[in-house]
Amino acid sequence: MTRIGYHCSHEQYPPSRLLDNAKLAAQAGWKMAMCSDHFHPWSKRQGQSGFAWSWLGAAMEATALSFGTVCAPGQRYHPAVIAQAAATLAEMYAGRFWMAMGSGEALNESITGEAWIPKAQRRERTEECVDIMRALWAGETVTRNGLIQIRNARLYSRPAPGLAPAIYAACLTPESAEWAGSWADGMITVSQEHAQMQDVVGAFRRGGGAGKPIYLQVVISHAPSEDEALQAAATEWRQAALDKALLADLDTPAAFDRATAGLTPAEIAKSVRVSSSAHQHLEWLLKDAELGFDTLFIHNVHRNQQAFISTFAQTVLPHFER
Numbered sequence: 001m002t003r004i005g006y007h008c009s010h011e012q013y014p015p016s017r018l019l020d021n022a023k024l025a026a027q028a029g030w031k032m033a034m035c036s037d038h039f040h041p042w043s044k045r046q047g048q049s050g051f052a053w054s055w056l057g058a059a060m061e062a063t064a065l066s067f068g069t070v071c072a073p074g075q076r077y078h079p080a081v082i083a084q085a086a087a088t089l090a091e092m093y094a095g096r097f098w099m100a101m102g103s104g105e106a107l108n109e110s111i112t113g114e115a116w117i118p119k120a121q122r123r124e125r126t127e128e129c130v131d132i133m134r135a136l137w138a139g140e141t142v143t144r145n146g147l148i149q150i151r152n153a154r155l156y157s158r159p160a161p162g163l164a165p166a167i168y169a170a171c172l173t174p175e176s177a178e179w180a181g182s183w184a185d186g187m188i189t190v191s192q193e194h195a196q197m198q199d200v201v202g203a204f205r206r207g208g209g210a211g212k213p214i215y216l217q218v219v220i221s222h223a224p225s226e227d228e229a230l231q232a233a234a235t236e237w238r239q240a241a242l243d244k245a246l247l248a249d250l251d252t253p254a255a256f257d258r259a260t261a262g263l264t265p266a267e268i269a270k271s272v273r274v275s276s277s278a279h280q281h282l283e284w285l286l287k288d289a290e291l292g293f294d295t296l297f298i299h300n301v302h303r304n305q306q307a308f309i310s311t312f313a314q315t316v317l318p319h320f321e322r
Contacts, residue, residue, distance in 0.1 A: 002295065004296055005296065007298060009299060010037070010052060013048055035059075040253050070102060071102075075114055079128075087159055102169070116251070129148060134167070142154070169186075177201070178207035187201075191218045197291055222312075233268050240271035282316050
């Protein structure tokens with residue numbers, strides 16, 4: 001059966017408030033969670049962007065939730081540093097941590113001042129990072145001289161054998177999903193039209209991912225009224241309506257605010273599921289489950305997380321695996 005998880009949005013909340021949200025989810029009966037890993041928020045309106053790897057240690061200590069995060073080693077992070085961070089979490093919280101790798105977004109990665117390389121090269125760099133991280137978790141001394149430079153690196157604090165974090169691929173398109181099928185332990189994608197998600201899932205399985213777990217981050221706006229839900233989507237998560245190539249290549253929150261300035265709430269509602277009815281959201285989630293997703297991580301962009309967590313714990317969670 002499909003499971004339900006809670007998405008923790010670093011872009012929208014100070015780290016302390018976000019930790020409170022995670023605690024509320026755990027207390028309400030949610031079992032799984034994931035968080036973003038950004039240097040910048042998508043928009044100045046969102047206003048926050050805490051450091052995910054510090055926050056994850058606090059969240060995993062404060063709750064019994066399993067956690068994952070999506071990151072892009074290779075530019076902002078050296079993969080050896082992320083391998084060490086992930087190994088530390090996996091050693092302390094065995095079996096509770098996974099991570100997903102993507103080719104990155106200029107919004108976060110370009111802060112280093114290095115050139116933002118084309119996507120084909122970023123994919124090649126991602127595969128090198130995956131290889132390095134797995135070798136370090138296996139206890140190897142690692143030297144590489146490809147797109148990633150690493151010399152005589154060895155991790156001394158590692159998770160127990162067989163408990164290294166799973167590495168999923170973060171994919172938005174069928175092309176990315178098919179590329180990732182051969183090397184990833186699983187895939188995570190983002191909610192879009194049913195047929196488009198079906199294409200992404202099919203491509204991942206076709207590319208070598210058959211039988212591997214698949215996760216979905218479901219972006220919704222749930223509020224007491226339809227108007228309030230629509231307004232929250234239009235205020236908080238405008239970038240969801242942009243072309244996927246722009247999501248990767250715009251490099252500042254100000255650039256995203258300019259790119260989304262002319263979008264109408266109706267246009268944004270095509271990319272964010274908007275409804276004041278928890279039962280409507282349940283209907284959509286059950287349809288997602290038909291595509292074979294193992295876990296659906298729900299991100300409600302409306303700021304009243306306490307009401308959302310409680311309502312969905314009562315209305316949605318009982319219909320899925322606990």
